[in-house]
Amino acid sequence: MRTGGWMIACTMLSVQVAQAGDTQLARGKYLVEGVLACANCHAVRDEKGAVIASKGMSGGFEFADAMFKSYASNITPDRETGIGKWTDAQLGKAIREGIRPDGSTIGPPMPIHFYRSISDADLAATIKYLRAQPAVANKVPKSAFNFPLPPNYGPPLKKVGAPAPKDKVAYGGYLVAIAHCMECHTPRDEKGMLVQARMGAGGQNIKGPWGDSISRNLTSHAEGLRDWSDEQIMSAIRTGKDRNGQPYKPPMAFDWYHNISDGDMAAIVAYLRTLPPQQGAPQR
Numbered sequence: 001m002r003t004g005g006w007m008i009a010c011t012m013l014s015v016q017v018a019q020a021g022d023t024q025l026a027r028g029k030y031l032v033e034g035v036l037a038c039a040n041c042h043a044v045r046d047e048k049g050a051v052i053a054s055k056g057m058s059g060g061f062e063f064a065d066a067m068f069k070s071y072a073s074n075i076t077p078d079r080e081t082g083i084g085k086w087t088d089a090q091l092g093k094a095i096r097e098g099i100r101p102d103g104s105t106i107g108p109p110m111p112i113h114f115y116r117s118i119s120d121a122d123l124a125a126t127i128k129y130l131r132a133q134p135a136v137a138n139k140v141p142k143s144a145f146n147f148p149l150p151p152n153y154g155p156p157l158k159k160v161g162a163p164a165p166k167d168k169v170a171y172g173g174y175l176v177a178i179a180h181c182m183e184c185h186t187p188r189d190e191k192g193m194l195v196q197a198r199m200g201a202g203g204q205n206i207k208g209p210w211g212d213s214i215s216r217n218l219t220s221h222a223e224g225l226r227d228w229s230d231e232q233i234m235s236a237i238r239t240g241k242d243r244n245g246q247p248y249k250p251p252m253a254f255d256w257y258h259n260i261s262d263g264d265m266a267a268i269v270a271y272l273r274t275l276p277p278q279q280g281a282p283q284r
Helices: 002-035 088-097 120-131 168-178 230-239 262-272
Strands: 062-064 068-071 205-208 211-214
């Protein structure tokens, strides 16, 4: 009788552990294929910029800028060219702090300043999902920068939490941060640094296979989202088309943002509504 009770208890515990693992994996999938949109940079693309799905997130996409030529890294579990030999702690430090296992700093356009906001739970879920992907061998060229990279992006992180979803604006701010929206939708100065005082004003010219793409103003200015309804904003993020049906250019990650849940999208819009009006480029 005691043996049977012990077996039942162990079985129940195993089921609970499996369910917790499934929940974490599902959260990781939602983040990677939705809010974080990792494949927007780390997917392999053809000469026209279309994603080659069979090659997963094995990297190699080139980001050419006056200050650097950077290549998205291979983040599949391949042991020789990807993250297969990295521990979870090492991978977490690379994602959230921009430091590789060898101590080197990851440079732009990896949005480390925003990824520092990823909560411990969401980071663990993201890592679990990345581990579950097929390993794809793809050796990526080394990035080159015309300026010295910083030794770090801030002090080592310890515990990082996320606001409760019931606090709609705060949670929306969290989602906007980890989705690194402001990495593209904020003007940069002559040194390539984000102009913090004009957060969300847009106007960046982002070059790629698509040509020139000018990020639009996300603030509550007349040139921004002031006259847009919540539904129009949500639709633009998900479909990649403005309220008049005109398509946006990449690198806006609408191919992944359409996976964002209704609740999270509503929180994102609620946060964007709080951005002070900033005059900027009215173009998309």
